Amino acid sequence: MLRMPLSSIIGQEHITKAVTFLIIHPDINYVLLLGDKGTAKTTSAKALLDYLGTIDMVTGCRFQCDPYDVMNLCSECEARMEEQELSTNTIERPFVIANPSVSMKGLVGTVMKGKDGVLFNNGLLARANRGILFMDEISHYSEDILDKTYSVAEEGTNLVKEGNLEFEHPAKFKIIATHDTESGYLPNEVVWRFDVVVKTRRIDDIEERMEIARRSMEFKNHPQAFIERYEAQEEKAMEAIFNARKHYKKVIVPKKIKDEAMKLCEKLDTKEYPSKEELANKLINIGVVNASYEGRNWYTKKDLAFAVKLAPAKFPK
Numbered sequence: 254m255l256r257m258p259l260s261s262i263i264g265q266e267h268i269t270k271a272v273t274f275l276i277i278h279p280d281i282n283y284v285l286l287l288g289d290k291g292t293a294k295t296t297s298a299k300a301l302l303d304y305l306g307t308i309d310m311v312t313g314c315r316f317q318c319d320p321y322d323v324m325n326l327c328s329e330c331e332a333r334m335e336e337q338e339l340s341t342n343t344i345e346r347p348f349v350i351a352n353p354s355v356s357m358k359g360l361v362g363t364v365m366k367g368k369d370g371v372l373f374n375n376g377l378l379a380r381a382n383r384g385i386l387f388m389d390e391i392s393h394y395s396e397d398i399l400d401k402t403y404s405v406a407e408e409g410t411n412l413v414k415e416g417n418l419e420f421e422h423p424a425k426f427k428i429i430a431t432h433d434t435e436s437g438y439l440p441n442e443v444v445w446r447f448d449v450v451v452k453t454r455r456i457d458d459i460e461e462r463m464e465i466a467r468r469s470m471e472f473k474n475h476p477q478a479f480i481e482r483y484e485a486q487e488e489k490a491m492e493a494i495f496n497a498r499k500h501y502k503k504v505i506v507p508k509k510i511k512d513e514a515m516k517l518c519e520k521l522d523t524k525e526y527p528s529k530e531e532l533a534n535k536l537i538n539i540g541v542v543n544a545s546y547e548g549r550n551w552y553t554k555k556d557l558a559f560a561v562k563l564a565p566a567k568f569p570k
């Protein structure tokens with residue numbers, strides 16, 4: 254399906270940048286986009302798909318196992334490997350769209366007794382392995398579905414039990430979610446799980462609004478031509494991501510900055526964020542990506558100030 258290019262979205266540069274953090278830093282796994290209706294949250298999230306690139310997978314594996322990570326293969330690939338050498342093919346990195354009405358079985362899959370042992374039917378999380386799970390309108394999901402999704406993402410494996418039957422498969426994925434601020438309150442416990450939380454901007458400028466309407470109309474009427482027009486800009490954005498991804502390991506975080514991040518977090522009470530160390534780490538990771546984007550090897554106060562704005566806690570101004 255044709256998607257509106259990320260670089261064609263007006264006035265939400267901080268959002269379109271924040272969604273790319275998922276593919277730059279291995280420890281940034283959960284991004285939440287907040288904002289009013291019609292502020293390009295979903296469009297931005299879906300546009301990320303064009304930036305995900307490809308992965309090599311074991312041919313025939315229904316969990317997209319990584320052929321170079323033989324320690325973490327699914328049981329079916331392990332059996333395959335005993336028979337013959339694993340062959341590989343290349344696919345687009347998975348981007349799986351969840352639906353708030355998903356059932357627990359639909360999410361994790363089902364096990365049952367088969368003729369030759371345990372049979373397993375894939376759930377959504379099997380498809381999301383090694384990719385991104387997109388949860389639009391996160392407040393519409395039930396608490397147990399959210400808890401399960403996060404615990405599997407944290408573990409990197411999905412263990413499904415039914416009576417005395419069980420089946421396990423790798424399920425390592427990142428999450429991008431949206432929340433429409435007009436549709437109600439999102440509990441802190443949900444927000445805290447994210448590594449990056451970013452608010453869309455309400456656009457009041459009349460010129461900007463007209464340009465947004467013009468572009469979305471143009472995309473609707475001539476999607477192919479529209480996408481082609483942004484090709485050069487998209488290529489530039491992809492190059493910036495590629496460079497940032499190569500660069501992030503080089504960024505040095507001075508002890509003074511780490512202490513400052515910790516001090517900021519310690520000032521918050523537990524109602525604003527429960528785990529200070531975890532939050533300080535999140536601040537460091539966000540700032541590292543900011544420095545990588547700018548090609549700097551040194552984490553500065555500017556990066557910390559940037560991170561504070563995108564952290565899943567409310568810091569006093």
Ligand SMILES: [Zn+2]
Nearest residue numbers: 314318327330
């Ligand atoms: Zn496999």
